[in-house]
Amino acid sequence: MSMRAIAALRARPAALAAIGYMFVTNLDSIFVIPLLPVLHGGAPAAIARDIALALSLRLGASLLLSLVLPIVAPQASNARLLLASSLLKAMAFASILALPTPAGLWCFAVLAGAGTGTLRPAVRAVIADETRGQVQALAFQALFLAMNLAFALGPLVAEAAIRMEWMAAGVAAVTILELGAGLAALRLMPARKTRALVADGAGGMLSAARDLGGALWLLMAQSMLSYAAVGFLIASLVLYDTINPPLGAWRNWLLSAEGLAVIAVQLALMPLFTQLPRVALHGAVALAAGVGLVLCFSASLPLAVIGLLVFALAECLAMPVAQLELSERAPARQRRAIFALAMVAAALGEIAGSWLAWGVARIGMAGMAGATAAQCAGLLLGCGLAGVAWALARRAAHGERASVMRGRLAQERR
Incomplete structure (x- = not known):
């Protein structure tokens, strides 16, 4: 990858913000998921059943939002979609602490899945709109690297929280972090409705x-x-x-x-x-x-x-x-x-x-x-x-x- 492409990517703050947003929101999710069995507190069989169902609901909600989002919100800017995603995920994390088990798990699964289904196409659309050629190739590589870095770090941070018995404090912290990421996306992403964002005629x-x-x-x-x-x-x-x-x-x-x-x-x-x-x-x-x-x-x-x-x-x-x-x-x-x-x-x-x-x-x-x-x-x-x-x-x-x-x-x- 040429230094010119790297310099060009640095000159595109919206694309860099999208990559950073994906890292933060993935880190939040991957931190919380390993905590779910510990926070459940039930018998091993009940934990396995409820966690498996919750993760399935999360994936299903993400799939549903990916399916209907371009139909129900074709005019929404990517910045507002990312803010909506962060609000949904923050509510998902808060529900784990606020609601009893397993109701908190079901709310977490549906809300977190909805947030994930909202953010994924929006982040990729921002990168596609803001970059071209080698810069776009570098941006998508950086996005993939950021996602996997979050996947590697999240379980390690979760393990530290479990050992120090800071699970509830950790969930509260990522709730605040998720809200901050959404507000930062709203500020840093372009708010204009370009042809890339509008599905009119389609x-x-x-x-x-x-x-x-x-x-x-x-x-x-x-x-x-x-x-x-x-x-x-x-x-x-x-x-x-x-x-x-x-x-x-x-x-x-x-x-x-x-x-x-x-x-x-x-x-x-x-x-x-x-x-x-x-x-x-x-x-x-x-x-x-x-x-x-x-x-x-x-x-x-x-x-x-x-x-x-x-x-x-x-x-x-x-x-x-x-x-x-x-x-x-x-x-x-x-x-x-x-x-x-x-x-x-x-x-x-x-x-x-x-x-x-x-x-x-x-x-x-x-x-x-x-x-x-x-x-x-x-x-x-x-x-x-x-x-x-x-x-x-x-x-x-x-x-x-x-x-x-x-x-x-x-x-x-x-």
Whole structure:
């Protein structure tokens, strides 16, 4: 990545504010979620049931808001959407302290999910509006890095709060921090209603979906499969004792290592990202996802760690590339709606990945080879991503041939 692109990104305060906002709001959420079992205070079976249901409700609320937001609020500026998101999440955190269990959990799940579904397309739309070219590629990489840095730091801060018995104080602190982030977004984000923010003439996200071309649908499929792979890996690591008993004792370490591996690979890729050919990147995502998932469920700890690093390569390539290409291909007036569609695809993929992990765990609980089933599932996801990469490569080659033919026809007419 050139120093000129870095300097240009620094000159775009709205894009930097969007990245900072995403870091803060993700850190708040990832801090609170590990505290939920401790704050619940019930029997282990009740804790597992209620937490699982709460997290499912949170994802469902996020999906619903991503689906309806461009329809119900097509004229809202991104700054106001981010303030609304912070208000929803602050109420979610406060409900944990104010309401008894499990009512507080349900309120947290619905409100926090609604806030997440509101902020994701808005943050991406701000970056897409404020940046272009290499600067945009750098901005999306920085966004992804900020999200993963929050994922790595949140559980560590939560563990410190648990050890010091500051859970309630910590939840109160992130409630205030979330409100501050929303007010800062309102002040720093552009309040103008540009064509990128208004869905007039598009009828919101449903019309945007009807207008999508083949390449955009393929990118949506890649996002869904990529998030399915991520959801499958995370859920499988949580259930590692059942799926891969030889390494079950290393479950928590591997969960932490996954986030750190993503950060390390992302930092290594940042100088090279814009120099790599897009077609090769799509193929690399498929190969790294399949190979990484297979290695993650081996009986050898070193191979499992290598698998996490290889899978981190797929994760670090898939997310920024898909967001960058969606931004480049989407019409300006439909950009926010298309980003919302991408978030819907990601949520559906994450849900499917979690269900796949649960199915693999059921195989392990039945006394069969859970690790082998997990490796087969990883290969299946890798093959799906490879099919998308092949289709994108075919479309790119067809586009190049059509461009050459148009050039020849123009020369013959002269």
